[in-house]
Amino acid sequence: MRLPLLALLARGPAHGYELKQDLEQLLGSAYPQPNVGQIYVTLNRLQKQGLIEGEDIAQSSRPNKKVYHLTEAGQEELRTWFDQTEDEPRVRDEFFMKLALAPQSGLADQITLINKQRRQYLNSMRNLSKLTAAEDRDNRIAQLLIEGAMLHLQADLDWLERCQEELENLE
Structure with missing residues (x-):
């Protein structure tokens, strides 16, 4: 979940629920729908790792929302991920x-x-x-x-x- 979230944040800042909706829209109903709680836990971990930064945005009629954006370290992590090939033979079936x-x-x-x-x-x-x-x-x-x-x-x-x-x- 962490690298897909980084990839979505590469296009620009977003909050957790927005990222959930973007994943659902992109991948459709065949892909297991992400739990919004899992997304926020992952965002917190990514922030602790320095891969993203969060900023509280004031809203007039609602509680503040936290909007996240990618850091340079996050961009580098994402570049590394895109550069790697996948090699997962199913020998542990x-x-x-x-x-x-x-x-x-x-x-x-x-x-x-x-x-x-x-x-x-x-x-x-x-x-x-x-x-x-x-x-x-x-x-x-x-x-x-x-x-x-x-x-x-x-x-x-x-x-x-x-x-x-x-x-x-x-x-």
Whole structure:
């Protein structure tokens, strides 16, 4: 949450609730909606780290609001983040651990686990398809997020098929 907030603040000062709304609008309904409390906790941490500064702004009919802006250290942190590539192979996969340990435990059947996980992935794909239809067509970022999730699910389904074939050949 910290780096996305820094990225939003790079365009200009904003308060916490405004940042929440910007994230929701940008990423659409497929992305888990951020909790406003989590955003304010993160903003406080970023301020303590010197990556942002907050300024109280007086409001006539409401309590003061705190508006945050990016510091030079925050800009540098953001530049570093944008410069880094992501390398996260999924070798620590919870489902695969279940699949690998099922025979040793004697409490679960591997093919049953695969079928159950396959149903879960298919349900997730159906839910994402509904979101695609409901999501604003002009929000290309949200559409790309949904499309990426669908492609990952399809790859997971293909991998489950491969696992099942290998396990059935062992019998």
